[in-house]
Amino acid sequence: MEFPFDINQLFSERISVMDQTLIAGRKSAGRPDLQAHIATVIDELGRASAKAQQLTAPITSASKLQSQRHQLYLLKDGESSGGRGVVVGFLKVGYKKLFLLDRQGVHIEAEPLCVLDFYIAENLQRNGYGLELFDFMLQHKNLEPVLMAYDRPSPKLLSFLAKHYCLTQSVPQVNNFVVFEGFFLNRTVVQ
Numbered sequence: 015m016e017f018p019f020d021i022n023q024l025f026s027e028r029i030s031v032m033d034q035t036l037i038a039g040r041k042s043a044g045r046p047d048l049q050a051h052i053a054t055v056i057d058e059l060g061r062a063s064a065k066a067q068q069l070t071a072p073i074t075s076a077s078k079l080q081s082q083r084h085q086l087y088l089l090k091d092g093e094s095s096g097g098r099g100v101v102v103g104f105l106k107v108g109y110k111k112l113f114l115l116d117r118q119g120v121h122i123e124a125e126p127l128c129v130l131d132f133y134i135a136e137n138l139q140r141n142g143y144g145l146e147l148f149d150f151m152l153q154h155k156n157l158e159p160v161l162m163a164y165d166r167p168s169p170k171l172l173s174f175l176a177k178h179y180c181l182t183q184s185v186p187q188v189n190n191f192v193v194f195e196g197f198f199l200n201r202t203v204v205q
């Protein structure tokens with residue numbers, strides 16, 4: 015995904031972690047001009063992800079990120095586009111309080127880290143970029159994918175989780191979240 019400005023100037027690392035502040039490293043702190051470009055990138059990514067998932071409206075935008083306690087991991091390829099860099103994709107995660115059903119149908123209250131949005135540019139999918147981004151997030155959060163919940167996962171994400179993390183056995187829920195066998199180990203039951 016190319017933009018009419020220098021991606022390498024906005025994002026110094028291959029993977030940037032952003033939160034409510036929309037700051038992507040030292041360079042963008044205290045630079046409203048760079049933060050406006052960062053907002054443009056996030057809005058564009060959110061729109062592309064919604065389109066890919068056939069959603070009526072984006073679930074990721076700069077203003078949403080500013081108002082919610084979520085984290086967005088953004089992957090760039092710094093070499094492409096004549097050295098200006100391209101944006102490859104993003105992964106958005108956040109903690110949510112959920113009421114879930116375990117295998118026995120018992121209600122469990124939990125606040126797991128959830129995958130909320132995930133997108134790799136169409137022409138770059140199936141090249142391992144999604145795995146690179148997801149593995150980075152797991153290390154950053156020091157977490158196993160089985161302990162996470164997945165908000166309305168697309169068929170591509172379900173296939174991705176089965177292939178890379180052997181997550182195939184989901185436990186049926188009454189909401190849009192998907193969790194897998196192993197999620198409920200050592201969790202407390204709501205009385």
Ligand code: ACO
Nearest residue numbers: 131132133134139140141142143144145167168173174177
């Ligand atoms: N069809 C089916 N499975 C796919 C596809 C596809 N077009 N693309 C990726 N996958 C899955 C497959 O398991 C694939 O393995 P395979 O090629 O051996 O079949 C595996 O992902 C490839 O792994 P990566 O290359 O690391 O994944 P990628 O870089 O493509 O990123 C992602 C995966 C983010 C799901 C990407 O395909 C994408 O952006 N899809 C469109 C948007 C989307 O569906 N996002 C998930 C929304 S749901 C949510 O976020 C909670």
